[in-house]
Amino acid sequence: MSAGTLYTTSEVEKKRVRSSVSLIVWGSTNQDNTLTRQISAIAAFAGLSVEVKEGTAGIVKTPTLASKDGFSLFEASAIGRYIASLAPSSTLIGRGAKEAALVDQWVSFVDADISRYNTLILHLVKGTITPYNKPIHTVFQDRLASALITVEKHLVTRTYLATERITLADITLASELQSAFSTTVDAALRAKLPNVLRHFETIVNQPNLASIFGSTTFAEKALQYTPPPKEKKEKAPAPPAPKAEKKPKEEAVDDDDDDDKPTQEAPKEKNPLDLLPKSTFNLEDWKRAYSNKETRGSGGALEWFYQNFDKEGFSLWRVDFKYNEELTQTYMSSNQIGGFFNRLEASRKYLFGSIGVLGTRNNSIISGALIARGLDIKPVVDVAPDWESYTYERIDLTNAEQKAFFEAALAWDLEIGDKKWVDGKNFK
Incomplete structure (x- = not known):
């Protein structure tokens, strides 16, 4: 039937x-x-x-x-x-x-x-x-x-x-x-x-x-995302350089007045973070590893991090919002993190972050972890006008509790007290 x-x-x-x-x-x-x-x-x-x-x-x-x-x-x-x-x-x-x-x-x-x-x-x-x-x-x-x-x-x-x-x-x-x-x-x-x-x-x-x-094919490993190959752009042939016109020689004029000469711009001052000794830890490689690997487990992003981290050239920080009592809707708190990250744009090549909202409406906090170039957090974060709205505490990986906090913040399963991770954002 x-x-x-x-x-x-x-x-x-x-x-x-x-x-x-x-x-x-x-x-x-x-x-x-x-x-x-x-x-x-x-x-x-x-x-x-x-x-x-x-x-x-x-x-x-x-x-x-x-x-x-x-x-x-x-x-x-x-x-x-x-x-x-x-x-x-x-x-x-x-x-x-x-x-x-x-x-x-x-x-x-x-x-x-x-x-x-x-x-x-x-x-x-x-x-x-x-x-x-x-x-x-x-x-x-x-x-x-x-x-x-x-x-x-x-x-x-x-x-x-x-x-x-x-x-x-x-x-x-x-x-x-x-x-x-x-x-x-x-x-x-x-x-x-x-x-x-x-x-x-x-x-x-x-x-x-x-x-x-029918028959079932059991996967040995779960499907993983593979980024599409980047398309190679062919360079357009450069146009032939125009021939320089010959100018008649001018008589030398002895002029002591330099007022009409164009003033040369002073060279841009280098960011002090660029003057630090070269590090073996490549932050861009880390960001790619974090984006394309599972956070935890064998072969995961954290394993890659511990194998490559340079504690002399980079530092780890716990970051907490100072005014959690002002937070209301969790989605608004998530947007606040996004705004903070946007204002950190000038430090993108010196910084990685994973910060989230934990808790529920009218009872939430903002917390997470940063990986920063150098051993001082201020030169990295003071590019954001609201950087002082957060506290920064150095993370010591030899401390089991602090290490667990760092890993949970990166894996987006951080819990603080009775508050569980609701939403988060990465600065990459």
Whole structure:
């Protein structure tokens, strides 16, 4: 029995989505295959089928299910629930109000906490969302990992998510996991998810689902962003230099009056930071490493930093806003950091910063870390008129607490008291 026709994103729409960030939707490009597989698997388990076609001009949003009686429905979760309700047995959506609520709970969790962040990570690393932002990438990965750990703990004493039988929630989770396991969830993270893996293998190997899910290619390492190669610009040939005209010789004139001679400008005074002894630590190389590597872990940006840092040529500083009681909305505090960084522009080649907002509305603070040329912070930051609105404390990496603060500020997972990192900005 057919549940209807499932319309997915057309090739025209895929091209349109790829050409404009504003047109990215969850049901497009790579995620479209995941949702199609999810709906097809639900239908197969319910003993039904769907015919998959590319979307037409009359389709409001994909995926959309259209039945023969004219009924039309979009959004994958809604389509899945509707198809599950058509099954002769109601076990897919739970028996009774409580089981049905538990099924809906886990479907919502997968959509909001697993599918969402898996999709955002893929858009970032594949360059669909530009410009690439490595700290945001790290935040998304942490949230995806946290969601998977939640599922792992839940499955320690359970075979399935919501009931004692396979439900809509289990198939929804397996569909998204197949995408995540092959792209964004690496072997190291999977090693922490034995029960999630067991659940996944149970679902995808069901006799009526195996042909839909097929085989899964597990990623050894998570996909990473690769900057596009810079285009080499061909230099235009220089025009031939005009021939100098010969001027007649002028008689020498003895003139003691130098008032008419142009005055020579005094040479620009060098920035004292440029006069410091050459350092083995290249700040621009660090900024590239920070932008393109994971912050923590083997081969990450922090590992690169500790291998290359020159404590004689650079210094580390904790920076805190003095007037946190004046802060209100956290987004306004984030904008304040951006303004401070803009006013530090003259010190860009001498400074790196990672500063964030921690806390909630009307109860937040601004704090973070700086890497500065030289051993004195003042010559680096006094180019900003509001530099004295912040306190600066030298960070000693031999002090475990200060080192942990520095690493957390760079990784955007800093916590101070009961206040957690909400948003941040980098000065690069």
